[in-house]
Amino acid sequence: MRIFVTGATGFIGSAVVRELIGAGHQVTGLARSDQAAAALAAAGAGVHRGALNDPGSLRDAAAGSDGVIHTAYIHDFSPTGNPAAAAQIDGRAIETLGEALAGSGRPLVVAAGVVPTPGRLSTEADDVPDTHVWPRVSEPVALSFAGRGVRVSVLRLPPSVHGAGDHGFVPALIGIARAKGLAAYVGDGSSRWAAVHRLDAAHLFRLALESAPAGTRLNAVGDEGVPFRDIAEVIGRHLSVPVTALSAAEAEGHFGAFAAFAALDDAASSALTQQRFGWHPVQPGLIADLEEGHYFTE
Secondary structure (H helix, E strand, C coil): CEEEEECCCCHHHHHHHHHHHHCCCEEEEEECCHHHHHHHHHHCCEEEECCCCCHHHHHHHHHCCCEEEECCCCCCCCCCCCHHHHHHHHHHHHHHHHHHHCCCCCEEEEEEECCCCCCCCECCCCCCCCCCCCCCCHHHHHHCCCCCCCEEEEEEECCEEECCCCCCHHHHHHHHHHHHCCEEEECCCCCEEEEEEHHHHHHHHHHHHHHCCCCEEEECCCEEEEEHHHHHHHHHHHHCCCEEEECHHHHHHHHHHHHHHHHCCECECCHHHHHHHCCCCCCCCHHHHHHCCHHHCC
């Protein structure tokens, strides 16, 4: 198949590109810079110049493909970040991709997030919360095309998608611990993060592209729930800094923009996904990946 991938040079998307090429698909990736174009060419993929906020470029690439995988998203956790604006850009991009594929029966796989259900494991059956408390609209916008002749599926990613080259939440926590001289957790540290290795996630993206029926929700989860205290303890040991519990009030000053994530209980199951698609994570879990040491090299 000729597959168009957004976010194709990102941490997750680049693994998806390699997975698809390795399975014999022809891949074209969205590139908004010369550097991204060069990376795609080096990976053996075609290049389509454009951007998430350029609907014409997205429409043309999707229309000329046999299927689309959308992994791109604007993640900006800085004090000036605008989650609502990022969600709006993402929603419009998905609408553009869906319209280009409407009536064709071709696949569209959209990355989203696992649904937080504090106190219990989230499953594929759980619905996305109201947008007032969950600004990301990837899932509802994507699934609106299920009845419009698009074989659309949503692949839910956990808080930690890990592996070499990670620049997400865990590296941010390591950076905070290094800067503050302290690895911390909130309360008793029992809040849990689901996690998946990016290579396992990439494999599931391919399986969804090739076989997921319209309207499918998949949970890309390897570790169902890693206690945040365990993450802090590994960070503290590798950085040789103390590990300390913080109150919710203290956590905001320590973690800054990441305080809400540090206290988030976001455990999830992929049992239904594994049973339905024969997907079984084989890469190291989050703690084992951290113990390998590559997260702690300067």
